[in-house]
Amino acid sequence: MSVTVHLSGHLKAFSSGELEIALPGEYKTVGDVLNSLWQRHLALRDRILTEHGDIRQHVNIYLGSKDIRRMDGLVTPLTSNEVHIFNAISGG
Amino acid sequence: MGKKGTLLLVGTAKGLFILRGKADSKDWTIDGPHFAGRAVYSAFYDGRAGRKDIWAGPVSWHFGAELLKSTDMGKTWDAPDEMRIKMPPATKKSLENIWQIAPGADNDTLYVGVAPAALFESKDAGNTWSLNRGLWNHPHRKQWTPGFGGLAVHTIVTDKKDPNDIKIAISTGGVYQSSDGGQKWKVTNTGVKAYFLPNQYPKFGQCVHKIASHPKKKNTFFLQNHHGVYRSRDGAETWEEIENGLPSNFGFGLTVTDNGSVFIVPLDSDGKRYTCDGKLRVYRSNDDGDTWKALTKGLPQKDAYEVILRDAVGSVGNEVYFGTKNGKLFGSPDNGDSWKMIQGSLPEICCVKSYAV
Numbered sequence: 001m002s003v004t005v006h007l008s009g010h011l012k013a014f015s016s017g018e019l020e021i022a023l024p025g026e027y028k029t030v031g032d033v034l035n036s037l038w039q040r041h042l043a044l045r046d047r048i049l050t051e052h053g054d055i056r057q058h059v060n061i062y063l064g065s066k067d068i069r070r071m072d073g074l075v076t077p078l079t080s081n082e083v084h085i086f087n088a089i090s091g092g
Numbered sequence: 093m094g095k096k097g098t099l100l101l102v103g104t105a106k107g108l109f110i111l112r113g114k115a116d117s118k119d120w121t122i123d124g125p126h127f128a129g130r131a132v133y134s135a136f137y138d139g140r141a142g143r144k145d146i147w148a149g150p151v152s153w154h155f156g157a158e159l160l161k162s163t164d165m166g167k168t169w170d171a172p173d174e175m176r177i178k179m180p181p182a183t184k185k186s187l188e189n190i191w192q193i194a195p196g197a198d199n200d201t202l203y204v205g206v207a208p209a210a211l212f213e214s215k216d217a218g219n220t221w222s223l224n225r226g227l228w229n230h231p232h233r234k235q236w237t238p239g240f241g242g243l244a245v246h247t248i249v250t251d252k253k254d255p256n257d258i259k260i261a262i263s264t265g266g267v268y269q270s271s272d273g274g275q276k277w278k279v280t281n282t283g284v285k286a287y288f289l290p291n292q293y294p295k296f297g298q299c300v301h302k303i304a305s306h307p308k309k310k311n312t313f314f315l316q317n318h319h320g321v322y323r324s325r326d327g328a329e330t331w332e333e334i335e336n337g338l339p340s341n342f343g344f345g346l347t348v349t350d351n352g353s354v355f356i357v358p359l360d361s362d363g364k365r366y367t368c369d370g371k372l373r374v375y376r377s378n379d380d381g382d383t384w385k386a387l388t389k390g391l392p393q394k395d396a397y398e399v400i401l402r403d404a405v406g407s408v409g410n411e412v413y414f415g416t417k418n419g420k421l422f423g424s425p426d427n428g429d430s431w432k433m434i435q436g437s438l439p440e441i442c443c444v445k446s447y448a449v
Contacts, residue, residue: 010154010155011155014155014173042173042174043171043173045173045174046156046158046173046174046175046178047152047155047156048155050156050186050187051175051178051179051180051181051186051187052179052181052184052186054186056154056155056156058153058154059154059155087154087155088154
């Protein structure tokens with residue numbers, strides 16, 4: 001199913017200003033969606049994931065309203081067509 | 093610095109500020125913050141071979157640390173989609189912060205020191221980078237332990253006349269050096285104390301905060317330790333205490349001016365970590381650390397509880413600059429004899445780098 005990715009405003013510097021990105025196609029997992037997102041905006045990948053492909057500690061990714069860390073992470077099966085990427089509220 | 097002006101790269105907890113001016117003037121221009129909201133612990137101006145490159149290593153606590161370059165004095169920044177500095181997959185480590193950007197001996201070599209305790213090198217003026225495998229594969233590495241700021245290669249000292257000579261400092265690991273361009277590394281902490289360990293003079297494991305070379309005496313080096321100020325006369329192989337006249341042997345930053353004066357800013361112990369007695373005093377030695385003199389002219393001497401971090405003390409020629417965690421930036425045009433506050437309300441200052449431009 002087609003998926004829409006919603007980005008935190010902090011990430012627009014890495015997405016050519018786009019904050020809502022529709023990704024037509026068929027996807028099985030959240031990771032598949034993100035791989036498609038990187039095709040559109042490669043700069044997002046290194047800012048959202050570590051060099052080893054893990055979600056950065058202070059980045060949260062939601063499938064619908066559920067945090068994928070509490071599910072199966074990047075291999076969480078796609079059960080919603082809405083993905084949200086936020087920076088955590090950590091900071092100083 | 094003659095007719096040249098001074099360029100200051102001031103990294104703070106909330107971005108990089110670029111200042112231009114003359115050391116003895118009141119009027120500095122200030123531009124920033126660049127990378128607003130991101131902490132900048134490392135910056136470097138590369139004026140070699142006709143370049144005018146500013147490098148900086150901002151870290152976003154959300155989106156990671158990256159090495160950025162400007163070729164137009166900060167008007168624009170080149171941030172590649174794929175970050176320049178990445179820990180290779182086999183390391184199973186992720187880049188945490190960039191602590192130091194330093195030139196090699198030739199015109200095109202650059203080094204970057206990072207957390208987690210690794211050294212990266214570029215032989216083409218920063219176009220491509222690779223992990224220094226000799227250091228990464230050092231058998232001591234797995235026994236190095238993080239300090240409060242993480243486990244990092246935070247200091248890189250190179251010899252302009254010898255491209256094979258590289259010295260680094262690691263917290264906590266101590267001083268390591270290579271004489272073959274970084275292929276092999278040996279530990280050289282003899283004489284440096286680690287008071288926080290049962291064996292207080294271990295081969296490695298010291299928390300060395302900063303080392304610097306003497307500009308004219310090839311084998312003379314200075315070291316600010318986590319409690320301890322030291323000198324080496326044998327190329328940073330062995331170290332002797334030089335604490336005569338200091339109010340404390342704790343501190344972070346250290347710099348040596350062109351005429352060989354050594355500058356530190358002692359702090360009151362690792363338990364308190366602020367300037368001794370509420371007085372902001374820079375200490376200078378003109379005799380390689382045999383004696384120290386407090387420098388106070390122009391610096392607050394009452395209720396001044398300041399913290400000066402490891403890369404927040406720097407010099408160019410005989411000008412000296414330092415910044416505090418309270419956001420005050422001071423400069424001396426005359427080798428520390430007098431000081432002026434250049435900025436008083438910057439964010440927490442993480443590094444101060446000065447250049448004649």
